[in-house]
Amino acid sequence: MRMPVTAPIPLLLVALLVTGCATGSPGPARTTPPTAAPSTATPPTAEPLTAPPNQVPSATAGPTSQFSATDIAWLQLTVAMTERLLPVLDMVPSRTTDPAWRRMAERVGAVQREDLGRARRLLAESGAPATNPHEGHDMPGMVTDEELAALQSSSGVAFHRLAGQHVRAHLAQSVRIATAEQRAGLHPATTAFAMTVVAGGNAELTRLERMDRPPAAGP
Template sequence: MRTSVAAPTTLLVAALLLAGCAAGSPDPAGTAPPSAAAPPATAAPAVPTASPTGPFSPTDIAWLQLTVAMTERVLPVLDLVPGGTTDPAWRRLAAQVEAAHRADLTRARRLLTESGAPATNPHEGHDMPGMVTAEELAALRSATGAPFERLVARHLRAHLAQSVRMAGAEQQAGAHPATTALAAAVARDGTAELTRLDRLPGADRPA
């Protein structure tokens, strides 16, 4: 069962409400039941620090932590695509999305290190909107062909849509230039990837 988790700082909650990251937000894929009570945060918010390009705000740090957590959860899905479908279009899209996400993950981790944020993931074990659960990943591993493509499309669309929403909120409320620049890239690339996804056969584009 998915559990929507409140953002780690009050400022982030205010900044990312439109992104659906606060407790009780609906699941973008439309597949999750109502959320249970949010568990306590597993790590305290980092104290913002300065970098050569300016200070990090709590919103910057929280967005980076969410981005890392979401990216780490979607990469195993993309890794399954070559074995789950023989369609070259699906394989090509998965490879492109994976390459972009790994590059974003490297940048996000580097920025978190610069910010002085704890190395631990405060969202470890949380199933938030846009994240693939362990059960859903197991279902993907047992599927092939058209059923596999439909599942990947549903999970990837939910992930990309949520990532774009969160990146938009960071662009509006973030303070650190390199972090808001990363958010702009995530929003731009995610929007383009959603468009490519909707053009694939079997993607079951929602009405």
């Protein structure tokens, strides 16, 4: 069972933004869709990400010495979050005939797949474990199995509402943690990657906001 979000965001940033990664008794799975962050809001001050001690590369270990614990932690979380968003985007063509939504899913899906490949390549270069340390976690921006099931049983306007909330939550959280990586990361290629995630995420959030606006009334 997934472990629920209970800690405030500033604290989670210190702890890898891994909500639900703390040990303890698991609580009930999240059943309500995430609330999207406004695309025009200034990202909150991000504190350094950290990784568990057993995933921190040795300071003298070959190529991994170029990667900090923050770099690896961000890459691992990016992979985990992206892997959970792609199934949502893949549902769009079969759940709606709205051309704007189909274009959005195709556009965002292409970027997310490119980012996923880039994150995986950097993790391989770092020498970090290939396993996903966030498997089964429930955290901001990560779609749960229960939420995927709800999407699979919806269509039309209901699907638009749920899918839109998940895409926005993912993009908003991606911008937040990528901002933390930009400020605290060490590996040049990884911090440069984070910069593209921030720029692309903010741009897509703006497009989604425009999609939600009602059409202007005629003369």
